Amino acid sequence: xxxxxxxxxxxxxxxxFVFVAGSARLSRAQDGGAMRPKPTEAxxxxxxxxxxxxxxxxxxxxxxxxxxxxxxxVHGSGAVQTKAEYIASLTSGQLKLSTYQMDGGKVEFFxxxxxxxxxxxxxxxxxxxxxxxxxxxxxxxxWVEKASGWQVVLNQGTPIAPPPAAPAH
Amino acid sequence: xxLRNNRFVSTTIAAVLTAIMxxxxxxxxxxxxSSQSSTSQKDLVDLQKKFQDLTVxxxxxxxxxxxxxxxxxIHxxxxxxxxxxxxxxxATGQLAFSVYELKDPKVVIFDGGAIVSGLVDLAFKPPAGxxxxxxxxHMRGSSVWVQRPSGWKxxxxxxxxxxxxxxxxxxxxxxxxxxxx
Numbered sequence: 001x002x003x004x005x006x007x008x009x010x011x012x013x014x015x016x017f018v019f020v021a022g023s024a025r026l027s028r029a030q031d032g033g034a035m036r037p038k039p040t041e042a043x044x045x046x047x048x049x050x051x052x053x054x055x056x057x058x059x060x061x062x063x064x065x066x067x068x069x070x071x072x073x074v075h076g077s078g079a080v081q082t083k084a085e086y087i088a089s090l091t092s093g094q095l096k097l098s099t100y101q102m103d104g105g106k107v108e109f110f111x112x113x114x115x116x117x118x119x120x121x122x123x124x125x126x127x128x129x130x131x132x133x134x135x136x137x138x139x140x141x142x143w144v145e146k147a148s149g150w151q152v153v154l155n156q157g158t159p160i161a162p163p164p165a166a167p168a169h
Numbered sequence: 170x171x172l173r174n175n176r177f178v179s180t181t182i183a184a185v186l187t188a189i190m191x192x193x194x195x196x197x198x199x200x201x202x203s204s205q206s207s208t209s210q211k212d213l214v215d216l217q218k219k220f221q222d223l224t225v226x227x228x229x230x231x232x233x234x235x236x237x238x239x240x241x242x243i244h245x246x247x248x249x250x251x252x253x254x255x256x257x258x259x260a261t262g263q264l265a266f267s268v269y270e271l272k273d274p275k276v277v278i279f280d281g282g283a284i285v286s287g288l289v290d291l292a293f294k295p296p297a298g299x300x301x302x303x304x305x306x307h308m309r310g311s312s313v314w315v316q317r318p319s320g321w322k323x324x325x326x327x328x329x330x331x332x333x334x335x336x337x338x339x340x341x342x343x344x345x346x347x348x349x350x
Contacts, residue, residue, distance in 0.1 A: 070277045072286050075349040078309040078331035080286070095349065108239050108324065110315045112281040115325050117241060117249075122350055135350060138247045140327050142313055144279045153277055154284050156311050157350065158329045160247035 036145070039114075041107040047150055048116045048141055052100040058090040067152045068144065074156035076122075076137045098132050099123035102139060113144035113153075119160060136160045208283075208321075210276040216321055217285040217312055221269040229256050237315065237322040245291075245308050245330040267303050268292035271310070282315040282324075289328060307331045 039047075047066070054062035064087055073081045081089065089095040105118030117140035123132040137157035143150050216235070223231035233256055240252045250258065258264035274287035289310035292303035313325040 068277075068279070072275065072277060072284065072311065074286070074309050074311060074327075074329055076329060077349045078307075078329045079349040080309060081349075089349075097350075108241070110237075110282065110324055113279070113315075115241070115313065117243075117325075124350055137350075138243055138249060138327075140241070140243065140325055142284065142325065144282070146280075153279055154286070154311055154313065156309075156327045156329060158243055158245065158247045158327060 038109065039150070044107045044114050044116050044143065044150075045102075045105050047143065048102060048105060051141070051152060051155075052102065055090060056097045056100050058093075058096075060087050060091050063087055063090065065149070065151075068146065071152050072154050072156075074154075076135055076157040076159045096125035097122060098125050099134070113142060116141045116143065120157065122157075208278075208316075210278070213276050213278070213283050213285050213314060213321075214271070214274045216314065217271055217274065220312070220323060221271060224259065225266050225269050227259055227265065229260050232256065232259065235321075235323055237317070237324045240322070240324050240326070243325075243327040245306060245328040265294040266291060267294045268305060282313060284311055284313050286311040288331075291328070307333075 051063070051066045054066065064083070067083045067086070069083055071083045071086075073083070073086045075081070086095075090097075100120070100122050102116070102118045102120040105116050108115045108117075117138065120137050120139040121134065122137060123134045125132050136159070138160050139155065139157045141152055142154040144153050220232065220235050223235070233252070236252045236255070238252055240255075242250045242252075242255045244250070255264070268290055269292075270290045271285070272288040272290065274285055277284045277286075287310065289308040291306045291308060295301055295303055308328040308330050310326065310328045312323055312327075314321045315324050316322075
């Protein structure tokens with residue numbers, strides 16, 4: 001009799017251990033495979049700046065590390081590029097940036113990611129020494145935390161319409 | 170002996186109940202975890218289309234249910250609205266679409282969410298009595314959906330107007346592809 005009770009007790013305790021261990025593993029998996037703390041808004045804005053600076057420098061390795069392979073890049077013209085196309089346009093010089101700066105960016109976190117958005121100034125270097133073309137866009141960048149770190153899955157820019165001209169008196 | 174028997178029965182019942190609870194809990198967690206992976210690209214495109222159809226219908230309650238409270242809506246002119254502002258604009262008629270369609274959608278699914286991006290055709294409702302055909306605006310739109318306990322919620326919708334192509338010049342050489350942004 002005692003033996004049966006002990007067996008049942010051991011089985012129950014084993015089941016409990018299995019459940020607790022499984023739950024912990026599931027939680028870790030849901031958190032991106034590691035118990036990493038949630039970044040601060042300042043850290044997300046810094047990440048955004050790293051992406052902008054790497055794009056200006058046409059640093060393909062850095063840009064690549066910061067972009068998910070399936071990332072979508074939507075330019076202010078509405079043109080859409082894959083990660084490979086965006087990096088190719090930077091390294092070929094087809095897309096040459098002298099300014100890429102978000103000011104007053106806001107961060108909205110969601111589980112496993114964040115949206116960084118804000119007005120952004122972009123200057124495109126024109127060929128032949130012509131003055132750069134400067135654009136003002138509202139850019140949103142969606143970052144998600146992957147096992148390899150935070151990566152962009154979407155970057156979309158929308159030109160900010162200039163304010164209407166003051167009416168003549 | 171009777172006392173010992175009762176203890177045995179109690180222990181057995183407790184063990185069986187514990188096992189049932191553990192199995193049920195594990196099954197529920199597995200179901201919750203797999204619900205995202207079971208959401209197909211088609212489901213997400215359908216969700217996006219539902220949001221657009223509700224917007225055209227002016228169904229504020231339906232639209233509200235699909236938007237996260239902190240959602241941002243960025244229009245093709247670069248104007249940004251919060252969820253409350255977007256709903257108010259719908260309710261007042263300031264924002265009234267007659268056409269809001271998604272074409273050629275691409276879906277990117279990530280852990281906890283998804284992006285639906287594609288070509289968007291949009292037209293505002295003409296003023297009452299107007300006979301003019303609605304002007305269709307062509308845009309590239311992206312929507313970010315995240316999975317919450319209450320279901321999929323929109324947290325970002327951003328549209329970028331695609332400029333109309335210039336009229337073809339007579340016998341002019343093809344222009345070089347412009348740097349974009």
